Amino acid sequence: MPELPEVETSRRGIAPYVIDKKVVAVTVRQRQLRWPIPTTIKRNLPGMTIDGLARRAKYLLFRTSRGTMMLHLGMSGSLRILAAGTPAGKHDHVDIEFDSGKMLRFNDPRRFGSLLWTTDVDHHRLLATLGPEPLNDEFDGDYLWQRARGRKVSIKQFIMNANIVVGVGNIYASEALFRAGISPKISAQRVSKRRMQVMAAVIKEVLAEAIEAGGTTLKDFLNSDGEPGYFKQDLRVYGREHAACFDCGEPITRCVQGQRATYYCKHCQK
DNA sequence: CTAAGGACCTGTCGGC
């Protein structure tokens, strides 16, 4: 479910309900997520006010004067704002209740998500080595080209590497490569500087468009039960194996790279 | 250092 656009959409959706709100209770029903939820959360969070809600890569950062709660949605996590006391269903692992009478509920069937606590977010090991945010100015074609020196890995796996650039998930990696006309299989070091400039531009474009489309998701976000696939109508190659390419009409190809599915047009992408 | 593969976990879908 969560690519960067959806994480950003989630952040915007929940922000009004958590910022400047005081936590009155934390309920943990299942602490075995990607990592066990530390006891420091239940110990530190109640009584604290959420001073800010930021996003770094796909982590949501809930800032308090005592420390920061880091939340990652993993592969199947979702957040909802509900009235406090709403009965919990399957995979509703954590509730954070506020003095407003609302609560933030974290649901995650596959439990690849995580909920962590840190007093030093600037040096946290999971954040320290991350590459730039794709929508920031520091991320551009020159940067990509420079980082690709000596990299034999495929361009698709290269742009999905969070140490190079964060937030490019499996769907938008395929989508961006299609828009750039670049084959997902070519080695990163063999992509010219000019083409890397196109690469960076389309990554920004596709993520920005998806965040924009997230407005629709945002609306449903609070009252739906997390149906996936809001961006489906905009996808040009992802999930379209054998279907006709929108540009040339040739069938879309599916292959596997790094154990993840890749979709591309052999005719349009070289 | 890079690259490749396994690991974590549940749910759904198609085929037999």
Added chain:
DNA sequence: TGCCGACAGGTCCTTA
């Protein structure tokens, strides 16, 4: 209907 394998929007860790 039941069973089984393949697959799913992430990413860290181990090994070579």
